[in-house]
Amino acid sequence: MNLRRKRKSMGGIPTASMSDIAFLLLVFFLSTTKFDIKKGLGLVLPPFSDQQTQRVRIKEENLTKVLINREGQIQLRTYNSVEQIQINELEAKVRELVKGNPEMVISLQTDRQSKYQYMVMALDRLQSAGAEKISLSTN
């Protein structure tokens, strides 16, 4: 008897166009990807209290005020001195103050009509100077 085996046809998935498909998808994701990394200056606000009397008392020598007016001019007020400074000087001045007194609280007081940019610039300088106790207020 002649039992000749039939040759089986090889079953295979064509892989030649696989890379085409992959690249197509790749191009799609490449073009739609947006690296949305948010970066900013962090700060923790004090909790809200109804009673205005419930305030934390800070010793005068532990408080430094940084005032910004609507023109963006900066005034540095400590318990014994008042001086008008430039934004570039702020970091060095505050660093000196914080170094001398780690308890130093910096109160950043910005005029309501002042630009947001000035406040961010000052806050950036304060944080760069290593000030950890920063409070925001306005007039």
Added chain:
Amino acid sequence: MVKITKKTKPEMLIPTASMSDIAFLLLLFFMVSTVFVRERGLRVTLPQAKKIEKIPRNHSATIYVTNSGMISIDDLEISIPDVQWVMQRKYMEDFNVIACFRTDKDANYGIMSDILNQLRKANTLRVSFEAKLKR
């Protein structure tokens, strides 16, 4: 006559078998890192700062403030007194919520101050002022 036999040239081929592997690897990377923008936001120009840090995206709630004083959270334009309840709702969803300010650099600080007060009332005390890195 001398018979010159042609040498068989070695076949020059770039192996393409692993091409799809490379493509899929890249594809996977982009698929994982893709974020489809959920909010359109408002048009703002961020201020510049040096000492900026990353904000964890899964905890952040973005507040847009334009230079004309328009406020928007989740593509919803709201007024200052409404900030409190919107943020209160966010706080209930996630106690570690960080309010991210995308404020135009020329916006008035007065609006920001009012919003900050609203945030204090809503008990969302962690805030972040978004900025571009100053080089």
